[in-house]
Amino acid sequence: MKTFLKILLVLLLAAAAEAKEIKLLNVSYDPTRELYQEYNAAFAKYWKAKTGDDVVIAQSHGGSGKQALSVLNGLDADVVTLALAYDIDVLAWQGKLLPADWQKRLPDNSTPYTSTIVFLVRKGNPKHIRDWDDVVRPGVIVVTPNPKTSGGARWAYLAAYAYALDHYGHDDAEARGFVKRLYKNVPVLDSGARGSTTTFVERGIGDVLLAWENEAHLAIKEFGADKFEIVTPSESILAEPPVAVVDKVANRHGTTKVAKAYLEYLYSDEGQEIAAKNFYRPRNQAIAAKYAANFSPLKLVTLEQEFGSWAQAQKTHFADGGVFDRIYQPE
Amino acid sequence: MKLNYLVFGSFAGWLCVFPAFAAGDAATNSPGYTQATPAGSAERAEIEALKKQVQELERKISALEQQRTREQTAAANTNQEQIQALDQQVRILERQRELDQENAANAAKTQPRLTVGASGVTFNSADTNFVIGLHGILQVDSRTFPADGGIKGNDGFILRRARPILSGTVFRDFDFMFVPDFGGSVVQIQDAYVNYRYRPELQLQAGKFKSPVGLENLQSDPVTSFNERSLVTDLVPNRDVGAMLHGDLFSGAVSYAAGIFNGSPDYNGTTTNADYDDNKAFAGRVFFQPWKSSDTAALRGLGFGLGGSYEVDRAATNTATGLTPGYTTDGQQKFFSYSSGVFANGTHWRLSPQAYYYYGPFGLLGEYAISDQQVTRQAVGAPPVASADLQNIAWEISGGWVLTGENAAYNGVTPNHPFDPGNGQWGAWQIVARYAELDVDKDAFPTFASYTSSASSAKAWAVGLNWYLNRNLRVNTSFSRTIFSGYTGAKPAVPAQPENAVFTRLQLAF
Numbered sequence: 001m002k003t004f005l006k007i008l009l010v011l012l013l014a015a016a017a018e019a020k021e022i023k024l025l026n027v028s029y030d031p032t033r034e035l036y037q038e039y040n041a042a043f044a045k046y047w048k049a050k051t052g053d054d055v056v057i058a059q060s061h062g063g064s065g066k067q068a069l070s071v072l073n074g075l076d077a078d079v080v081t082l083a084l085a086y087d088i089d090v091l092a093w094q095g096k097l098l099p100a101d102w103q104k105r106l107p108d109n110s111t112p113y114t115s116t117i118v119f120l121v122r123k124g125n126p127k128h129i130r131d132w133d134d135v136v137r138p139g140v141i142v143v144t145p146n147p148k149t150s151g152g153a154r155w156a157y158l159a160a161y162a163y164a165l166d167h168y169g170h171d172d173a174e175a176r177g178f179v180k181r182l183y184k185n186v187p188v189l190d191s192g193a194r195g196s197t198t199t200f201v202e203r204g205i206g207d208v209l210l211a212w213e214n215e216a217h218l219a220i221k222e223f224g225a226d227k228f229e230i231v232t233p234s235e236s237i238l239a240e241p242p243v244a245v246v247d248k249v250a251n252r253h254g255t256t257k258v259a260k261a262y263l264e265y266l267y268s269d270e271g272q273e274i275a276a277k278n279f280y281r282p283r284n285q286a287i288a289a290k291y292a293a294n295f296s297p298l299k300l301v302t303l304e305q306e307f308g309s310w311a312q313a314q315k316t317h318f319a320d321g322g323v324f325d326r327i328y329q330p331e
Numbered sequence: 332m333k334l335n336y337l338v339f340g341s342f343a344g345w346l347c348v349f350p351a352f353a354a355g356d357a358a359t360n361s362p363g364y365t366q367a368t369p370a371g372s373a374e375r376a377e378i379e380a381l382k383k384q385v386q387e388l389e390r391k392i393s394a395l396e397q398q399r400t401r402e403q404t405a406a407a408n409t410n411q412e413q414i415q416a417l418d419q420q421v422r423i424l425e426r427q428r429e430l431d432q433e434n435a436a437n438a439a440k441t442q443p444r445l446t447v448g449a450s451g452v453t454f455n456s457a458d459t460n461f462v463i464g465l466h467g468i469l470q471v472d473s474r475t476f477p478a479d480g481g482i483k484g485n486d487g488f489i490l491r492r493a494r495p496i497l498s499g500t501v502f503r504d505f506d507f508m509f510v511p512d513f514g515g516s517v518v519q520i521q522d523a524y525v526n527y528r529y530r531p532e533l534q535l536q537a538g539k540f541k542s543p544v545g546l547e548n549l550q551s552d553p554v555t556s557f558n559e560r561s562l563v564t565d566l567v568p569n570r571d572v573g574a575m576l577h578g579d580l581f582s583g584a585v586s587y588a589a590g591i592f593n594g595s596p597d598y599n600g601t602t603t604n605a606d607y608d609d610n611k612a613f614a615g616r617v618f619f620q621p622w623k624s625s626d627t628a629a630l631r632g633l634g635f636g637l638g639g640s641y642e643v644d645r646a647a648t649n650t651a652t653g654l655t656p657g658y659t660t661d662g663q664q665k666f667f668s669y670s671s672g673v674f675a676n677g678t679h680w681r682l683s684p685q686a687y688y689y690y691g692p693f694g695l696l697g698e699y700a701i702s703d704q705q706v707t708r709q710a711v712g713a714p715p716v717a718s719a720d721l722q723n724i725a726w727e728i729s730g731g732w733v734l735t736g737e738n739a740a741y742n743g744v745t746p747n748h749p750f751d752p753g754n755g756q757w758g759a760w761q762i763v764a765r766y767a768e769l770d771v772d773k774d775a776f777p778t779f780a781s782y783t784s785s786a787s788s789a790k791a792w793a794v795g796l797n798w799y800l801n802r803n804l805r806v807n808t809s810f811s812r813t814i815f816s817g818y819t820g821a822k823p824a825v826p827a828q829p830e831n832a833v834f835t836r837l838q839l840a841f
Contacts, residue, residue, distance in 0.1 A: 141419060203422055205422045
């Protein structure tokens with residue numbers, strides 16, 4: 001009997017020591033598919049070497065706002081990597097899925113990389129689009145997603161608004177008129193950035209796409225520099241897409257440790273290189289300098305400078321009845 | 332048009348001028364021409380002037396041609412721009428339609444769905460994790476007993492079953508069922524249980540439901556071949572309250588069920604929801620369909636198995652004997668019951684080997700049942716008179732043929748062409764036949780049962796015709812004849828003569 005128990009104990013220990021397969025779900029915003037495809041493979045390799053465990057990361061992509069709503073409604077995300085902090089704040093405030101001070105848990109306000117909004121135009125720039133003033137000209141067809149669902153669209157809207165404030169005497173009425181003219185030129189509102197890229201690039205609609213910087217570069221890489229070109233406006237907004245562990249889900253799954261490591265690795269040299277190679281502006285200055293040729297210089301304003309906070313911006317511009325609802329009249 | 336006039340005017344000018352030139356040339360070229368005189372100078376001047384006019388006209392023509400070219404090019408460019416603008420509008424409309432369709436498809440994924448159809452009413456969440464279904468069974472029968480020896484009050488119409496069925500699923504893995512029955516003479520709860528589907532191979536069910544023993548008894552009420560089940564079902568437990576592990580193994584080739592229950596006497600039409608003693612019954616069944624997924628069609632419909640139960644019955648009070656209230660015929664008339672003062676006192680086990688075979692329109696079902704029960708006879712307050720171990724046996728074989736060619740199945744017949752006489756569709760028709768016997772242990776008589784009130788055996792045969800109008804409506808008619816042995820009592824009485832029973836049924840099930 002004793003021998004039997006000893007054998008049983010050894011078998012149990014061996015089973016416990018055997019490599020585990022850990023599954024994570026990363027709910028992300030729309031244009032990060034290529035980034036996380038490459039990053040996930042790198043992290044899995046790193047984690048295997050470090051712990052011996054296999055980690056399999058599933059991805060979900062969509063408009064940032066829509067994705068946040070999905071997680072709030074029960075999508076079991078171990079981590080979220082969304083377009084803007086407000087969308088993760090909602091998970092903390094309404095869903096109590098993570099603490100309200102989640103942004104302090106990782107460096108740089110939990111944003112391992114940044115981005116901005118640029119213009120993607122047809123090759124030759126036939127409509128001569130150079131800056132935001134050209135985007136609001138009558139007759140120019142603009143493609144941008146719906147700010148109600150897309151994080152990138154909210155950044156684009158705020159970039160245009162910030163430009164108008166800077167160039168028209170910081171007059172809110174003028175700025176509202178400016179964005180109203182912009183959205184008058186928008187015939188189709190996709191729910192996310194990738195949808196807008198499809199509209200512009202594959203469906204051939206529009207003269208200019210207000211794109212995430214990485215999305216613009218990817219479009220040229222995939223479809224050819226002979227078809228499109230990037231125009232960098234004189235001024236845009238510093239977009240800071242944050243990342244966070246969804247504590248309630250990760251605790252339930254028992255994946256908190258690996259989820260935390262997954263996000264921390266974004267700040268590693270390898271993580272930052274992958275971000276830069278995928279046309280996200282890395283936080284690591286040395287790696288940013290290495291990939292400087294990928295990123296055109298421009299004046300970047302921050303959300304805090306022009307709009308105070310995401311809560312204020314959301315309430316003023318994007319909530320029901322906000323500025324966007326008042327200025328956008330679909331035809 | 333302007334250019335044409337100009338050309339014509341120029342040509343006309345040439346016509347006027349040319350003779351003058353010709354005359355001039357003729358004059359200068361004619362023999363005897365001498366150096367210009369003042370009159371010739373005037374002509375040359377005129378010619379020069381006309382030349383200049385012509386050059387001017389040529390210049391204007393050229394300018395007009397260039398202007399026309401520019402205008403044509405501009406018009407072409409305008410057309411091209413208009414075409415491009417129209418092209419963009421078409422693309423925009425197409426993309427808007429595409430997005431609307433995507434949004435509609437996404438919205439549909441989150442919308443709950445209400446389905447109303449032959450399977451009843453079902454309301455389920457978009458992810459189908461939550462389902463509520465409303466179904467029902469309504470059976471209106473008629474029973475007629477010709478030549479019944481003068482028994483009164485047994486012919487008539489009966490609301491055999493009137494069951495609203497509430498079923499559903501919560502949180503994807505938990506199913507429930509609640510079935511009250513308002514038919515017959517007693518309102519009762521037939522089924523009330525929850526089933527947890529951990530995996531298809533391992534499920535846990537708890538509540539009140541059919542005990543997993545008899546093959547014919549486990550067949551769903553709306554799909555049995557005849558109005559009433561055979562004599563075999565008299566010996567198996569009906570519904571009971573308890574908990575059961577069950578599942579399907581090897582893609583359904585093996586089904587098993589094993590449960591613990593309050594304990595149920597031999598088929599009790601009216602079931603209770605509480606136990607009368609502290610002992611529990613164990614019931615289980617294993618059923619094999621080894622060729623269920625075979626390529627050989629003739630083997631797919633073969634199934635066989637074994638059901639059984641075991642309990643120790645100690646009837647605690649005089650009001651609960653722990654015994655069957657009586658064995659009944661196809662006509663639901665009692666032909667056997669234990670005598671007063673007899674109660675279950677000891678082990679009660681059952682065994683039921685069973686099988687079926689279905690192939691195309693042909694169906695065959697057979698079952699054998701043994702019910703072995705220890706009983707005691709004792710009057711209230713008196714010492715026991717006697718005890719015995721009685722073994723009652725029954726068996727049956729039934730078959731059917733779907734005349735219209737549909738497949739016969741344990742789960743019933745579904746017509747290929749629902750009743751629609753306007754289009755020449757008449758539903759499905761099936762003929763059925765059955766033979767069954769039940770033998771009561773001879774040792775039951777006379778101590779525990781009386782020949783003057785009970786028969787010791789019954790043999791029954793039946794034939795019938797079933798008409799399936801559609802998935803929901805069915806009409807049956809059948810005739811059965813049961814012959815009894817052993818009865819020596821007075822008439823009129825059920826076992827005093829053969830029972831002839833004519834049944835009809837109108838059934839609605841959804």
